[in-house]
Amino acid sequence: MAHLSPLPADTTDELADDFAVFIDILGFVPNSLLTMQRRPEMVKGFAALTRGVMAPDSTVDLGFKRLLAHFASRAAGCQYCEAHSLIAAGLHGVSDEKVAAVWEYQTHPAYTEAERVALDFALAAGSVPNQVDDALMARMKAHWDEGQIVEILGAVSLYGFLNRWNDSLATELESTPAELGRRVLSKGGWTGGKHVSSD
Numbered sequence: 001m002a003h004l005s006p007l008p009a010d011t012t013d014e015l016a017d018d019f020a021v022f023i024d025i026l027g028f029v030p031n032s033l034l035t036m037q038r039r040p041e042m043v044k045g046f047a048a049l050t051r052g053v054m055a056p057d058s059t060v061d062l063g064f065k066r067l068l069a070h071f072a073s074r075a076a077g078c079q080y081c082e083a084h085s086l087i088a089a090g091l092h093g094v095s096d097e098k099v100a101a102v103w104e105y106q107t108h109p110a111y112t113e114a115e116r117v118a119l120d121f122a123l124a125a126g127s128v129p130n131q132v133d134d135a136l137m138a139r140m141k142a143h144w145d146e147g148q149i150v151e152i153l154g155a156v157s158l159y160g161f162l163n164r165w166n167d168s169l170a171t172e173l174e175s176t177p178a179e180l181g182r183r184v185l186s187k188g189g190w191t192g193g194k195h196v197s198s199d
Contacts, residue, residue, distance in 0.1 A: 001197065002172045006034030015040055018047035025054070025088050031171050032080070032162060046161070053154040060144075060151040063092035064115065068152055069159040070102065071119045072126030078163035080195040082185060083177035085159065090180075103188040114143035118152055125156045126163070170194040 009019060009029045015037055019029045036043050054062055066089035073081035090099050101108040105119050117139045124131035140149055165171070173181070173195040181190050 001170065002031070002035070003169045004035050004038075006031040006172070007037055009034060012037045012040050012043075015043050018043050021047045021050055025050070025091070026084065027087075027091060027176070028174060030084060031174060032166050032169075035169060035171065036165070049158060053151070053158045058151055060148050060155075061093070063089050063094040064118075065151070065155040066092055067094060067098070067102070067115075068118060068122040068155040071122035072156040072159045073163050075123045075126030076128070076160065076163035076167070078159075078167045079181070079185075079190055079193045080166040080171050080173050080177075081159055081162050082190060083173060083181040083192070083195075084162075086184065087177045087180055100184055102184065117143050121152065122156050125153060126160065166195070172197070 011034075019033065022029050022033055033043055033046070036046070054065060056062075058065070066085050069085035070082055070089065073079075073085055086099060086102065090096065095110065098108075098110045101110055105111045106116055111119075117136075121132065121136060121140050124133075124136055140152075144152065173192055178192060178196055181192055
């Protein structure tokens with residue numbers, strides 16, 4: 001059960017444009033932001049950072065950035081964000097085949113070597129303690145330029161905030177990502193944890 005309940009989306013009129021960012025990403029306003037709106041400036045700041053990380057002129061594919069967020073969330077153990085980021089990946093052009101094979105990214109032919117390295121990086125960067133080392137960075141630089149590495153780490157870091165937010169508050173998982181979790185992620189041990197009711 002969530003430690004703080006989400007407030008209705010129309011509670012804070014000034015956040016309509018900021019909430020629209022997340023409707024575009026997920027198709028709904030997530031409970032994490034509905035809870036956060038108790039401090040509207042935090043929502044505005046997070047929406048601004050999200051716009052920057054997920055900018056339309058990114059050179060790293062926006063759908064792939066959501067996969068990076070998924071792997072960072074997996075490393076952090078946030079099952080709420082694992083499901084959310086995978087929903088967002090599908091909505092932003094990642095194929096159903098890639099989504100279904102997310103647990104087999106190292107060997108599945110849908111994933112390129114550059115993607116595999118970046119997903120390894122997301123796992124390492126999302127871990128505590130951090131596991132990015134010289135060898136992994138050398139592999140990254142063989143496939144991605146410096147600007148792209150900044151974009152990739154931006155996606156990981158954006159979700160680092162959300163991982164801590166949602167796990168600390170046991171944010172309740174909405175029905176659409178919960179269903180995706182059960183259908184796809186449960187094959188790799190995902191249960192939804194504290195983010196789904198036991199009813």
